[in-house]
Amino acid sequence: MSVIAAPASRPLDPxxxxxxxxxxxxxxxxAVALSALRTLWVNTGTLCNITCRNCYIESSPRNDALAYLSAAELRDYLEEIARDALPVEEVGFTGGEPFLNRDLPAMLREVLSRGFRALVLTNAMKPMRNHAASLLALRAEFGERLTLRVSLDHHSARLHDLERQEGSFASALEGLAWLAREGFRVHVAGRAAFGEEGEAAMRAGFARLFAGHGIPIDAQDPVALMLFPEMDAMADVPEITTACWGILKKSPDSLMCASARMVVKRRGAARPAVLACTLLPYDPQFELGATLAEAARPVALNHPHCAKFCVLGGAACSR
Structure with missing residues (x-):
């Protein structure tokens, strides 16, 4: 998930x-209590085949701050889910670029064979295409239980490539079109704001792009085409108080930390750790323990992303 820099805003009050x-x-x-663990996120590692201008997790071909998670390490968490009868419905894979992790096909098979839905966030470039045979086998066996969400920051090559690198739009679009032709369930993730362009214009632009390439995605569907709000931890944003739930007419159960956790493997660590969410991989206050049981505790909304992305932006990484 990468981010185009938002227009200049007031700096965060220290x-x-x-x-x-x-x-x-x-x-x-x-604070948000874990009401029920519905989605388990897996960070497969921060290594990526490209370097974006403003990636919230600083993924690149050189950043291995989050190491590759292995299929065996993921299996421990799947066994914990089974043992404790946790109500997990979906396992999501993010990075970095998940397809750089050679264990990804095995992890997907393990997740899908246990009856979960699987979601992979990918840039749909060469690393994904290198796993074409494994993907086709998974699609043939598990069908629409596997979803691939492709990152297209904008419906134009110029703005997408400005963020990701020249030529990345064409490569990603080729990968997305291949997925569509082969019958995969595909979604797209874009950015909510590019300059003065509003959401309606963004969705219309994506609709034209999808129609022109035979990609069966409804651009008006907020799940099939997710437009994420901008993330800038240095821009000023209101802090969320207990009174805000009533003022905003919003339930804490609607936030993703009420129903999701993320597993990561830090470089040099002896074992993986469980974090509060996908957006805060490096802030130690959001590391909740080594097991899902240890991580089943409330999360204080003590970060700008909690406010802007989740509470005020209304965004969630899963459905």
Whole structure:
């Protein structure tokens, strides 16, 4: 998941997001309890085949801060889900570029054979195509239980390539079109704001792109085409207090940390760790434990991304 820089905004007040219990104004900070673990995210590693201008997780061909997770390490968490009868429905794979991890096909087979849905976030470039045979076998066996969400930051090559690198749009679109031709269930992730362009224009542009390449995605469907809000941890944003739920008429259960956790393997670590969500892989206050049971505790909304992306932006990485 990568981000086009948003227009200049007021810098973050340094007094904010310092205390997990209270805001800079001394008000009680909101926290979100895990109501039910529905989605388990797996970070397959931060290595990526490209370097984006503004990647929130700093993925690149050189960044291995999050190491490759192995199929055996994932199996331990799947066994915990089975043993504790956790209500997990979907396992999502993110990176980096997940298809650089050679264990990904084995992990997908393990997840799908246990009856879960699987979602892979990919740039659909060469690393994905290198696994074409394995993907086709998985599609033949498990059908629409496997979804691939392709990152296209914009419906034009110029703006997509400005973020990712020259030629990446053509390569990603070729991969997306291949997935569509082969009958995979495909979604697309784009950016909600490019300059002055609004959501309606963005969806219309994507609709034209999909129609022109025979890609069966409904651009008006907010799940099939997710347009994520911009993320800038240095831009000012309100802190979320316990009073905000009533003011915003929003339930804490609607946030992804109420129903999701993410497994990562830090470089040099003896074992994986479980984090509160996909957006905060490096902030130690969001590392909740080594097991899903240890990670089943409330999460204080003590980061700008909690406010802008999740509460105010209304976004979620899964459906």
């Amino acid at each position: 007094r904010k997001f310092g205390d997990p219990l209270v805001t800079a104004k001394g008000e009680a900070r909101a």
